Amino acid sequence: MSDFWQHILGFNAESPLLFTQFYFWAFFALVYALFALLMSVGKTTNSKLHLRNVYLMFVSWFFYYKTSGLFLLILAFVTLSDWFIAQRIRAKIERKWAPRLWLTLSVVIDLSILFYFKYAYFFTNVINDWFGADFRVFDIFAYIGNGFSEAGRFDVDTIILPVGISFYTFQVISYTCDVFRRKIEPVKNILDFGFYVSFFPQLVAGPIVRAEEFIPQLYKPFRLSRRAFGIAVFWILNGLAKKIIMSDYLAVNLIDRVFDNPLLFSGFENLFALFAYSLQVYADFSGYTDIAIGVAMLMGFYLPMNFNSPYKSKNPQEFWRRWHMSLGRWLKSYLYIPLGGNRTILGFKAPKLWAANFNSFITQVLGGLWHGASWNFVLWGAINGVGMIVEKIWREWNWHVRFAAISALTFGLVLLDYFYNLPVWRLFAVWAAIIWFGTAIRYIYWLITADKIINHKFEILNNKIANAWAILQTFAFITFTRLFFRSSSNLDPATANEVAWATAKNMVNQIGGAWSNAIIPDFLWEYRWVVAMFIAGMVIHWIPTNFKRRYRLWFSAMPLWLMVIVVCLAIVVIYQFVSAEMQPFIYFQF
Amino acid sequence: MVSLAALCVVLPERFAFGEKELRWPTLAEVIGTEEAYPRPLPEEEGSITSPDTIAPSPDTLPSLRGRTEERLIIPKITVDSATDSRLFLRAFYASLADAGTKKIRVVHYGDSQIEEDRMTQQIRETLQAAYGGSGVGLVPLAQTIPSLTVRQELFLSGRFVSPQNGPKRYLVYGPKRDQRTDGLYGPMGQMAYMSDSLVKGSETVKAICQPLQPNMHYDRFRLFADTSVHYTTSRDTMFLSGRGGVYGLSQESKTGIIVDNIPMRGCMGIVFTKMDSTQLSTFYSEENVRLIIMQFGGNAIPSNKNPGTIQAIVKGLRQQVQYLRRCAPEASILFIGPSDMLTQIDGEWTTYPMVPYMDKLLRKMALEENIAYFSLYRWMGGSGSMMKWQEVGLAGSDGVHFTRAGARKAGKAVAEWMMEGNE
Structure with a gap:
């Protein structure tokens, strides 16, 4: 019996609490039943709202304990420290510099914790590499x-x-910054604040909820309309389908095996897997946040949108406005603008374009490092x-300059490929030639139509x-950057970096050097389910937003009995993918 | 939740939908009191001693969710696990006494687990450290899979060419379009053909073969090719001219142990009988091949779920062993069986049910054929051990291939096991 309770209540590092597990849904059903009871009894008063917040905070702490064990203490510590500091920031004192000092202290504490736990290996490795030292983490x-003592329960x-x-940590930084900027008032009750920091749907994978977006909701009464209920259920189902059908199925049956051993597969298979990986990363992450949004919505809380069909972006800048939006907004507010935004570079006034480009580049590099503590993520951010x-510079150019630039680039790469015949030059030459082709057509069109009145319909077409074309090119570029996005280890950045680099190199070598047209039909046939899933994923992704909104509303307005049937059917279908037999290994390339 | 729980009670675990079979978990499975798919039977260590034919009495894997009509029938086999199969390496061990004065060749054939010279390099290092010898051994003219031990590049008329744009390759383990009808693949099971369309007039093909590891220095840089192909060498570079088949390049010492790494991607190992026996015999005898390592079986697992098919495959492998013995009567043979391999069944990662069965069948076959057998599967820890390997970065997420670190560990284990047999 004690084993049973240990299983239910104890922490097991090998079995964290995930949205795709039955345990989570049983946990949520129980939590929600008590929540609903609490919300339905008596009138809505401040003390009832406070009770709700406290209840959800302790539930969230239990959730975090099940996921991370004693690391709950860190969560408790940052809650306590930032709650206290926020009070001090707005305390009535004479010294003008005091609030800024308190804010600095808050940021230093939060970032120190993040650096200690996330970047200790990375910086130890950097110091060892640069100075020939042999430090070890302790x-x-x-x-x-x-x-x-060095010996005991914990490994030092x-x-x-x-x-x-x-x-x-980013969330609490946003809180003290927003309090400092007087966008919000400090939360008086520490338990209310604890709830904001630890709200379980978004605790482990976002969205990163900025204080000004969430704190006001702490004091709003619970309200869940019939339509909101339907939408919440839709988001949960949508997220599960994305995570299990699009992400896990593609990963297990193709992507993982190609990334693990690119040399076992032809160039075409590598390229296909790379594009599929782009879809997988999106489906995985956005699926998780869709579920978070749906679960939070059922409890009457609104989390910000985190992904807005990012692969519909027409340029990289737009992509970063649609991808992991809560992080993008956070970086903009708390890193890009403090760095100088489009005004200053390192504190010195600079032309708008220069300042914007410089600061956004630094933001991207640091954003890359946020994703993982190894050089490949820095490189990913830099790319x-x-x-x-x-792309921004390209947009500034007229068509003559654009065509000349892409022609020169393509010619140079073709020459490099001819003389050096390395796969990497072949890959870039083909890619440049494709862009050149599109540019040439648009250039000719521009030459023909410049200063002429064009039929409106033709112009629309x-x-x-x-x-x-722009969407496809942006998707291709983002997919290329994914070469450096996959890492194997969080503990050893040297290994993570080596693996990521070797994977990227081998994949480029295969794509540029071992293409093998002959195996394409065989591959498409043998991996037909994987290919079908990828195509379906992309088609669904590219469905117009209005249409998606319409079927979401249609679902939410269904009679309850029909919704139950649809949910059950959807879960049965999703389960088929959980339990599907694996695609056997087929080596097309010899 | 209530409706879904009701479905668990109402729906059968497997039900037909058109031609497809759909699955649905039981309530016990959902709440975690029943394993989604049971692990294969535990190993039968040490209790069985009499090698015999496959016994007819059926053993069963634990049922698929306990349903008798879905039982996977695995024939019970008796395997002699007491005999140390290294006794069949005696001839090889005896030959090592001459390593100081003669060259002794070890040929390591295998599937993708040994690509990039993985595993083989550990065997090579260990044997060469003990008995002398150096050099990478045989490599193909056009190396399509980069090796960890030697860097190869090919130049035509002074221009670098990728292996895919180099000479036409024929592979005994390749698709039909890459196979030959005359069986003349050479000892590596692959041949590159220098044709008129590749080399114009008296142009030469320049092949650079640069050692990357400390034990890769060599005394001789040799060519195995048709007599119509000529060559000269300069340091790590070989210049080839003429027309004809190239079976391999070899960097090797004059004496000591030479170990050839010959990976055959996707191959189940049933290909040797398609290779010309005269060519093989000549190579094995002239090159003093005293040990042939065959590392196959893994590629048979994912697509064969029927014990009968596995039996047929092992029968095919037995024929290969017999064929190689006829081609190389002086050589001992070591068979390395498949590692633990994982698949997902009903969403749970688990060992392919056929892995332990194939491992036993192979050991039985090996003992009957008087060849040595190393069970990677048992050495790793048996069923589910691949998951532990994954956790510590020794195996890839596909649950099939080792990482480089994993391959190093496995190669070292095989080498040490061989060395211990000679003590």
């Missing part, structure tokens, strides 16, 4: 936990990354930054084609 908290040689730390800047 977990001071484990040492203290062992009663100031390993620093484990607590789940969700990147998200909730995104460069892509964004290049032309714009649609141009948009589709």
